Amino acid sequence: MKPFLRIEHLSKSFGGVKAVNDLSLSLFPNRINAIIGPNGAGKTTLFNLITGFIKPDSGKIFFDDVELTHLPIHAISLMGIKRTLQIKSVFNSMTVYENLWITLSAQQGNLNPFKPIARYPDIQNRVEEVIEQLDLGRFQNTPAGALSYGDVALLEIGMAIITKPKMILFDEPVCGMSPAETEKVVSKITALAAQTHIVIIEHDMDVVFKMADEIAVLAFGTKLASGTPQEIGSNQQVKEVYFGTDEVDT
Amino acid sequence: MSARMPYLGLLLVLVLAPWIIPIIGDSFWLSVLTEIIIWSCFAASINFLFGYVGLLSFGQALFFGFGMYGVALGISAFQLSFWPAFFLGPFSATVMALITGIFAVRLTWHYFAIITVVFSLIFYFLALTLKSVTGGDDGINFSMPDLFNLLGYKLSLTNTTTQYLFTLSVVVLCFWLIKVVMASAYGRSLIAIRDNDVRASLIGINVYRLRLSAFVIAGFLAGVSGSLFALFGRYASASYMFYHVSGEGVVWAIVGGVGTLLGPAIGTGIFILIREIVSTHWQHHALIVGAFAICIVIFAPEGIVGLWKKLRHRPRS
Numbered sequence: 001m002k003p004f005l006r007i008e009h010l011s012k013s014f015g016g017v018k019a020v021n022d023l024s025l026s027l028f029p030n031r032i033n034a035i036i037g038p039n040g041a042g043k044t045t046l047f048n049l050i051t052g053f054i055k056p057d058s059g060k061i062f063f064d065d066v067e068l069t070h071l072p073i074h075a076i077s078l079m080g081i082k083r084t085l086q087i088k089s090v091f092n093s094m095t096v097y098e099n100l101w102i103t104l105s106a107q108q109g110n111l112n113p114f115k116p117i118a119r120y121p122d123i124q125n126r127v128e129e130v131i132e133q134l135d136l137g138r139f140q141n142t143p144a145g146a147l148s149y150g151d152v153a154l155l156e157i158g159m160a161i162i163t164k165p166k167m168i169l170f171d172e173p174v175c176g177m178s179p180a181e182t183e184k185v186v187s188k189i190t191a192l193a194a195q196t197h198i199v200i201i202e203h204d205m206d207v208v209f210k211m212a213d214e215i216a217v218l219a220f221g222t223k224l225a226s227g228t229p230q231e232i233g234s235n236q237q238v239k240e241v242y243f244g245t246d247e248v249d250t
Numbered sequence: 251m252s253a254r255m256p257y258l259g260l261l262l263v264l265v266l267a268p269w270i271i272p273i274i275g276d277s278f279w280l281s282v283l284t285e286i287i288i289w290s291c292f293a294a295s296i297n298f299l300f301g302y303v304g305l306l307s308f309g310q311a312l313f314f315g316f317g318m319y320g321v322a323l324g325i326s327a328f329q330l331s332f333w334p335a336f337f338l339g340p341f342s343a344t345v346m347a348l349i350t351g352i353f354a355v356r357l358t359w360h361y362f363a364i365i366t367v368v369f370s371l372i373f374y375f376l377a378l379t380l381k382s383v384t385g386g387d388d389g390i391n392f393s394m395p396d397l398f399n400l401l402g403y404k405l406s407l408t409n410t411t412t413q414y415l416f417t418l419s420v421v422v423l424c425f426w427l428i429k430v431v432m433a434s435a436y437g438r439s440l441i442a443i444r445d446n447d448v449r450a451s452l453i454g455i456n457v458y459r460l461r462l463s464a465f466v467i468a469g470f471l472a473g474v475s476g477s478l479f480a481l482f483g484r485y486a487s488a489s490y491m492f493y494h495v496s497g498e499g500v501v502w503a504i505v506g507g508v509g510t511l512l513g514p515a516i517g518t519g520i521f522i523l524i525r526e527i528v529s530t531h532w533q534h535h536a537l538i539v540g541a542f543a544i545c546i547v548i549f550a551p552e553g554i555v556g557l558w559k560k561l562r563h564r565p566r567s
Contacts, residue, residue, distance in 0.1 A: 051452070077454040085452075091445040102435075102442050106453040110435035111460075117435060159453065 004029050004167065004197050005050070010059030012045055012221075019045040021221035023059070031213030032190070033199045036232075038241070042221035043201045044086060047169050051083050052076045063167065078107065080166035082159075084173060086201075088152045092145030096136055096155055099144050100127045100162050107163040130162045134188065150181035157188055167197040174207055186211055209233065217241075264418055268411040277410070281482075282526050284414045286519045288478045291421045293502040293514030294428060295471035300500070301508035302432060303464040304444035305358065308496045309366030312350070312373050313343040313469040315491030317476025319377075319384060322486030326392040327383075335395070339477030340470055347469020348462075355461040358447070370493050377488035389487025407481055417478050424474055429511055431467075440464055444509075501539075505546045507553025516554055 003026035012020040020042045027033045035043050048054045050061055052073040061068045068076055077083075091099050104123050131137055134154050139147060144155060153173065160168045173189060174182040182204070190211060192198060202208045208215065209229045216226040219241045225232060232238055263270070264287075271280050292314055299305045320342040324335030350369045357365055377384045384390065397405040397416065407413040431437050442450045443457055451457045480486045498521075506517025521539055528535035550557035 072456075073451040074454050074456045077452055083452055085448075089446060089449045089452075091442050091449060093445050094441065098438070102438050103453045105435045106439065106442075106450075106455045109454075111439065113431040113434045113436040115435065116430075116433050117438060120435070 001028050003027055004064055005199070006062040006065075007046075007050075008060045008062075010046075010049060010061065011057045012042075012049060012054065013057055018221050020049065020056070023218070023222050025216060025223055025226075027197070027199060027216075028214070029197055030193075032193050032211050033197075034208045034212035034215045035199065035201050035218060036203075036205075036208055036215060037218035037224075041218040043218055044171060045221075046218070047083065047171055047201065050076075050169065051081065078109070080163070081169070082161075082163065082165040082167070083169040084153075084156045084160055084171055086171040086175060088149065088156055090144040090152055090155055090159065093143060095141050095143055096139045096147070096158075097127060097131070097141060099155060100130055100158055103159040104162050126162060130158045133161075134158045150177055150184070153177065153181070153185055154188070157185070157192075161192060161196070165196055167199065168192065170198065170200040170202075172201055172203060174202065174204055182207065261422065264422075265415070268414055280410055280414055282522065284410075284417050284482060285479075286515075286522045287414075287417050287421045288475050288482060289499070289502070289522065290515035290518045291424050291475035291478070292472055292499050293506065293518045294425065295468045295475065296496070296499045297503040297506075297508050297510075297514040298428060298468045298471060299464060300503065301510070301513075302437070302444060303440040303461055304447075305355070305461065305465070306363050306500070307354075307366040307465075307468070308363050308493050308500060309350075309354075309368075309370035310468065310472045310499055311491050311493060311495035312366075312370035313347055313472035314476035314479070314495065315373070315377065315486075315488065316343040316346045317473035317478075318480040318486035318490055320473070321477045321480040322390050322392050323383070325395060326390055330395075332395040332397055336477055336481070339480065340473035343473020343476060344466055344470045347466045347473075351462045351465035351469070355458060355465050366496075367493050370491060370496060374488060374491040374493075377491055384486075384488050387487060387489050389485045389489070391485045394481070394484055413482065417482070420474060420478060424471055425511060425515070428471075432511075436460075501543050505543055505553055507555030507557075510553070510555040513553050513555040520554070 005027040007023060007025040010020050010023045011018065023042070023046070035046065037043050045054070049056050050068065052068065052071055052075070056069060063079065063081060066079065091102065094102065101117070101123055104126055105120065108123070110120065131140055134157065136151070136154060136158060139151060144152060147155065170189060174185050177185065186207060189198065189200070200211070212229055214226065215229055215232045217224040217232060217238050224241060225235050225238050227235070267283055268280055271277055271283070292310065295310050295313070296307060299307050317339040320339030321335050324330040324338040330338065354362060354365045354369065378386045394406060394408050397407060397412065405412055407416060439450070439455050439460055442455060443460060447457050476490070479490070502517040502521055503514040504517070505520065506515065507513025524539055524542070525535055528538055546553065552560070
């Protein structure tokens with residue numbers, strides 16, 4: 001099977017700290033891929049590199065054999081690679097409806113300054129579809145800034161899926177959520193796996209081991225191990241580096 | 251239809267102003283109104299950047315100045331007739347906005363504000379130095395060519411009513427354009443950038459290019475107002491390129507309400523009226539202007555239009 005995401009010898013340093021250090025990693029389709037690792041292991045840096053927020057010092061990133069390494073953020077997004085952020089990030093002054101609308105419109109590249117927004121029936125239909133799918137109807141006309149944390153997270157997922165992307169990167173999707181909200185988000189993401197490649201970074205081990213089909217463990221910016229949740233759970237090295245430091249941390 | 255009524259009502263009053271004003275007062279107020287309308291377009295230019303895409307420019311006077319000199323040099327140096335000269339003003343401002351924008355919109359927030367001030371200072375001092383071309387602080391005067399001259403029927407802006415109606419048409423057209431543009435996918439994209447530029451780029455918006463385009467549009471608007479002002483005063487002067495002028499426009503836009511269509515016009519109107527009324531009695535009129543601006547910023551941070559909206563939508567108990 002061919003990997004959809006291929007990372008080759010990727011390195012990125014901040015000052016003297018090697019956040020990502022000669023990392024090579026391949027992710028394969030039809031499964032939920034999780035990336036775990038202790039704080040500072042380079043997980044978010046890796047997402048930042050994939051989505052173009054920062055440029056690597058060396059190494060290459062390929063998505064479906066297209067090299068992403070030097071593309072700007074918006075170009076990577078338009079290729080069908082979407083991302084949610086650790087700190088939830090939407091357009092606060094816009095309503096839920098408008099947030100979804102502009103997301104799809106941007107993917108289509110609509111910039112005609114003389115065509116009123118009401119004249120895009122295809123966008124309108126798709127927005128209504130997503131609102132229904134995520135059960136956001138009650139908030140349709142609420143400014144996103146007035147939503148609860150869990151609902152912003154749902155909106156962010158809506159914005160990730162509305163364009164029918166090829167890959168979604170979830171950065172700690174259930175961070176800071178109540179158990180009920182967590183369950184809701186986990187089931188939404190699990191359902192998405194049938195339509196798109198999914199990669200998640202997550203701290204909550206229960207969530208990771210429940211959701212993921214394949215786990216890659218990062219430590220000190222490099223890959224320590226990868227495998228199924230069972231393999232990772234019984235890997236002695238992972239236990240030492242990851243769970244060991246985790247206990248010290250908490 | 252009901253949403254359009256206030257706009258149409260306002261437009262009707264403005265169109266009839268040359269005939270209403272002589273009835274209720276001195277016709278001097280018609281030229282004050284002309285000035286308000288011209289500067290409203292300038293405040294709209296600042297609002298277009300700050301209110302719609304989140305870039306606070308203190309350099310719009312640069313493009314106002316280019317608009318002014320475009321017209322003035324077009325008429326006096328290049329011997330152009332009215333329309334070519336009138337297009338040369340906004341055109342040179344727009345080109346200038348594109349050139350400076352390429353550098354300026356790489357920055358945001360205070361860095362952006364600073365670089366816009368720097369650009370406008372550079373060209374201000376350049377204009378002062380090139381006295382042979384620009385006339386420096388004294389400026390250059392020109393005589394007004396006819397608006398048109400058809401089979402002996404002449405229309406010229408030397409007539410205050412013609413001048414007023416011409417200015418009004420141009421500025422109304424500009425405001426209408428802003429309204430149309432902001433109701434499009436392009437306008438929505440600008441708002442998205444203002445709200446959250448990181449998320450905007452994550453959904454595939456080319457933030458740099460859109461900011462640059464907004465900067466160019468704002469430069470065009472400032473250029474239009476500068477051209478109109480040149481035709482109004484029949485002169486151009488480097489002093490209008492000073493950042494002091496930009497700062498006044500920023501205050502007008504903020505007090506009126508940034509991010510709203512008519513806020514900048516309302517802010518401009520209030521401040522110019524205060525200036526005209528108070529300055530004849532008291533030379534320190536700027537003090538009132540400053541105190542008023544501070545009060546608005548503290549008590550109605552969304553400006554007068556924002557305050558009005560809030561009061562109107564307040565649920566009745």
